[in-house]
Amino acid sequence: MTTPKHLPTRKLGKTTLEVTTLGVGCAWLGRRADGSTDEETGQAAILAALDSGVRLIDTASLYVDGTAERVVGQALRERPALADKVVVETKVRDVRDFGYSADETRRSVETSLQRLGLSHIPLVFIHDPPAGIFERVMGPGGALTMLRQLQSEGVVGHIGIASNNPWDNTPYIESGEFEAAVVPDAYSLLSQVAVERIFPAAERFGMGIVVATPLERGLLATGVAALRPEDHINRQFTPEVLRHVAELEALCQRHGVSLLAAALQFVVHHPAVSTTVPGARRPEQAVANTAAMLEPIPDGFWHDLEPMLATYNINLPPEPTPQH
């Protein structure tokens, strides 16, 4: 097997965008364990990702209390030669109490443009709408209508959906109205939920899929031995999950593969998936993630992994029961 020297690129579904198979996620950019933020470290993480070859940045108006977009903008200005090569995706919902109306959506996009220092955002997602307000989001006077308007004004390139769990995300994805989706908490070495409805719908409509949370908040980067919950963000796992991860680590060891490489390459192995955006709090994490995406993995590993694929409910609310 030959190892690529650079991150491969793929077309993001039916959009005109080419993205590296690895992006960088900004939800915890520069966040310290005590909840405060170190913007310098956050910017260094983005620069490290870009310098290692990453050409996709996943951010959102809400991330790190609004600082993530500003930090991304600063990093982009540090690398002007990459300006037209990096795909920046952000998300509309600039305040927690967001009503997904057209007016709020325009305000949110304008805030993002200003913070990022851009006049055009290649890809904008509607962030975290619950399934229960589908009509409001998708109907006249809602977020989708405004994003289409901003698209016709040349401010927004492509429009996607990015709800925070598969139960909320799926109806939007299955509407066929979006060109791309961010899919969190639904596909990793510990979750196969997206295989049931999300990936088939995405393939039916030619949508680009960006898998989020591929590392299950870092558990699949460090493995269980290095687990020190107090050093990390959102790291609480059941003994059952930890036992399974230990078994995955043993499999990786038998094949001479790092768990991090297995976790990142697994998600982009699926034909419906274009790319994945692990979060990097610090620059060394971004560098390690690129190295892991380029690590050679023998075919025998994927074969032996197959029977170990399972779904654990790690971070999900209960699945709603169907209404008849």
Ligand SMILES: NC(=O)c1ccc[n+]([C@@H]2O[C@H](COP(=O)([O-])OP(=O)(O)OC[C@H]3O[C@@H](n4cnc5c(N)ncnc54)[C@H](OP(=O)(O)O)[C@@H]3O)[C@@H](O)[C@H]2O)c1
């Ligand atoms: N609704 C949505 O659109 C949505 C929802 C969720 C996520 N996302 C996007 O997806 C991205 C990824 O999700 P996530 O950041 O929550 O989870 P994740 O990618 O599964 O895990 C990221 C965490 O793993 C740890 N980590 C990353 N690389 C590492 C490395 N090389 N070595 C050791 N530890 C490493 C870091 O945590 P510690 O340093 O704390 O250990 C990091 O914060 C987000 O940043 C965001 O851009 C989008």
